[in-house]
Amino acid sequence: MQPILEVKDVVKKYADKTALDHVSLSVPKGSIYGLLGPNGAGKTSLIRIINQITYPDSGQIILDGIPLNPKHISDIGYMPEERGLYKTMKVGEQAMYLAQLKGMSKQQAKVQLNYWFDKLEIGHWWDKKIQELSKGMAQKIQFVVTVLHDPKLLILDEPFSGFDPVNANIIKDEIIELKNKGTTIIFSTHRMESVEEMCDEIALINNSKKLIEGKLLEVKREFRSNLYEIGLVTNDVEKVILSLSQDYIIKPTSFKTLNNELQLLVDLNKKLPNDLLGLLISHGQVTHFQEQMPSVNDIFIQSVSK
Numbered sequence: 598m599q600p601i602l603e604v605k606d607v608v609k610k611y612a613d614k615t616a617l618d619h620v621s622l623s624v625p626k627g628s629i630y631g632l633l634g635p636n637g638a639g640k641t642s643l644i645r646i647i648n649q650i651t652y653p654d655s656g657q658i659i660l661d662g663i664p665l666n667p668k669h670i671s672d673i674g675y676m677p678e679e680r681g682l683y684k685t686m687k688v689g690e691q692a693m694y695l696a697q698l699k700g701m702s703k704q705q706a707k708v709q710l711n712y713w714f715d716k717l718e719i720g721h722w723w724d725k726k727i728q729e730l731s732k733g734m735a736q737k738i739q740f741v742v743t744v745l746h747d748p749k750l751l752i753l754d755e756p757f758s759g760f761d762p763v764n765a766n767i768i769k770d771e772i773i774e775l776k777n778k779g780t781t782i783i784f785s786t787h788r789m790e791s792v793e794e795m796c797d798e799i800a801l802i803n804n805s806k807k808l809i810e811g812k813l814l815e816v817k818r819e820f821r822s823n824l825y826e827i828g829l830v831t832n833d834v835e836k837v838i839l840s841l842s843q844d845y846i847i848k849p850t851s852f853k854t855l856n857n858e859l860q861l862l863v864d865l866n867k868k869l870p871n872d873l874l875g876l877l878i879s880h881g882q883v884t885h886f887q888e889q890m891p892s893v894n895d896i897f898i899q900s901v902s903k
Contacts, residue, residue, distance in 0.1 A: 602622070737768075
């Protein structure tokens with residue numbers, strides 16, 4: 598399937614600082630794509646280029662098979678980390694204005710606004726000024742005006758900032774529903790648990806360079822450490838430990854017994870999982886046997902710390 602967005606060998610410099618150093622990315626259609634990296638890595642510079650706020654010094658951006666151009670403004674929705682609502686304008690007036698900037702007619706905007714305001718149960722905010730709303734309430738308005746024009750590509754920079762857990766969950770469900778309807782979402786965040794839960798693909802940028810890109814599960818497999826979480830009911834713990842230690846590496850801090858069950862973390866030490874499982878079965882009843890896959894947070898820290 599043709600990607601919705603292709604970033605090809607993009608370079609961006611600010612005076613003597615390189616923000617993006619020959620970065621190439623490919624964002625599949627209909628995916629939630631996690632754009633990760635520490636502060637100052639180059640993520641914001643890339644997002645600004647995709648939104649045509651700034652332009653690359655070299656390289657190219659392709660959106661849905663066509664080189665990025667001003668006509669694509671209506672195809673993209675962007676919610677920046679630093680929100681941009683006018684505090685003294687009324688909610689409804691401001692939403693109508695921003696919708697028309699994206700090419701919607703007043704009638705189209707009103708229909709879509711009514712849909713979203715009803716869906717999120719915020720219709721009573723229509724005549725309130727932004728400055729009268731809490732940060733979380735203002736965030737909901739920002740989300741609505743970002744998705745109002747039904748963009749092909751939605752870019753969300755820290756979308757859960759300012760939300761309490763209940764409202765964060767509401768917005769999460771809306772993002773997933775948009776994805777299921779065909780919208781492609783670039784999701785930039787430092788909340789790694791959200792990446793684990795929502796993203797199909799990830800890319801990691803650090804010091805202006807791309808370090809990682811791919812399907813989340815495949816990236817995890819690349820970073821796997823062959824550690825297995827084990828639970829074993831046995832009558833002779835010492836014998837099991839002695840037997841395991843001959844061929845495997847037992848992580849010392851993982852050893853414990855709970856309700857007659859031995860629990861530990863074992864490194865395969867270049868052996869096969871079936872061999873370890875067979876050895877365990879010979880010593881008792883296996884209650885738990887699962888590979889410990891690295892978390893996105895583990896991968897992030899390992900990659901940027903090199």
